[in-house]
Amino acid sequence: GENVEQHPSTLSVQEGDSAVIKCTYSDSASNYFPWYKQELGKGPQLIIDIRSNVGEKKDQRIAVTLNKTAKHFSLHITETQPEDSAVYFCAANRDSGYALNFGKGTSLLVTP
Amino acid sequence: SAVISQKPSRDICQRGTSLTIQCQVDSQVTMMFWYRQQPGQSLTLIATANQGSEATYESGFVIDKFPISRPNLTFSTLTVSNMSPEDSSIYLCSVPAYGANEKLFFGSGTQLSVL
Numbered sequence: 001g002e003n004v005e006q007h008p009s010t011l012s013v014q015e016g017d018s019a020v021i022k023c024t025y026s027d028s029a030s031n032y033f034p035w036y037k038q039e040l041g042k043g044p045q046l047i048i049d050i051r052s053n054v055g056e057k058k059d060q061r062i063a064v065t066l067n068k069t070a071k072h073f074s075l076h077i078t079e080t081q082p083e084d085s086a087v088y089f090c091a092a093n094r095d096s097g098y099a100l101n102f103g104k105g106t107s108l109l110v111t112p
Numbered sequence: 113s114a115v116i117s118q119k120p121s122r123d124i125c126q127r128g129t130s131l132t133i134q135c136q137v138d139s140q141v142t143m144m145f146w147y148r149q150q151p152g153q154s155l156t157l158i159a160t161a162n163q164g165s166e167a168t169y170e171s172g173f174v175i176d177k178f179p180i181s182r183p184n185l186t187f188s189t190l191t192v193s194n195m196s197p198e199d200s201s202i203y204l205c206s207v208p209a210y211g212a213n214e215k216l217f218f219g220s221g222t223q224l225s226v227l
Binding site: 032034036041042043044045046049051089093098099100102103104105 | 116145155156170204216217219221223
């Protein structure tokens with residue numbers, strides 16, 4: 001099946017620093033790329049997404065970039081805070097439809 | 113965003129038994145999705161539940177093991193049948209956002225442990 005690769009699997013940063021999580025996808029038909037944040041005991045929460053006709057999108061401290069040619073997309077979190085600590089998943093839609101293929105997740109720890 | 117309620121939030125079950133998980137949404141949606149998240153792993157789509165027709169299952173998942181009901185546009189159930197310890201996972205219901213079908217929202221999940 002089509003895969004979404006996500007790196008790193010774990011990331012530890014100091015409060016105030018930036019965090020970057022990178023993903024690659026293989027399905028050429030993918031045109032929608034969401035990012036989810038999952039806290040312990042909760043379901044994934046959509047935090048930002050990007051469509052293939054856009055190269056970058058920003059929402060306050062988080063931003064996502066997409067390189068469709070290289071099939072790369074990244075999540076950038078600036079001025080990290082302890083409450084940003086969670087598992088982050090990237091995803092890409094399959095066959096331009098609703099079903100999502102997820103990356104394996106990045107466990108982000110922001111230390112005070 | 114839709115409000116998605118899942119029941120139960122967690123359960124501990126004996127092998128060989130079955131558990132039915134309920135998903136209730138506060139608005140009508142055409143499609144509902146069931147995902148599985150094995151311990152420390154990513155999310156895997158089990159099936160798409162469509163109202164008025166049979167669910168569509170992904171490769172590796174079969175109706176006999178994971179029967180799904182979709183009696184109306186706001187409700188669905190997923191049953192995990194004849195459970196084994198390998199079925200221990202978080203099971204998540206997901207629905208698309210109104211007017212933006214690509215955006216998927218997830219319920220809080222059902223944490224299932226099979227002994």
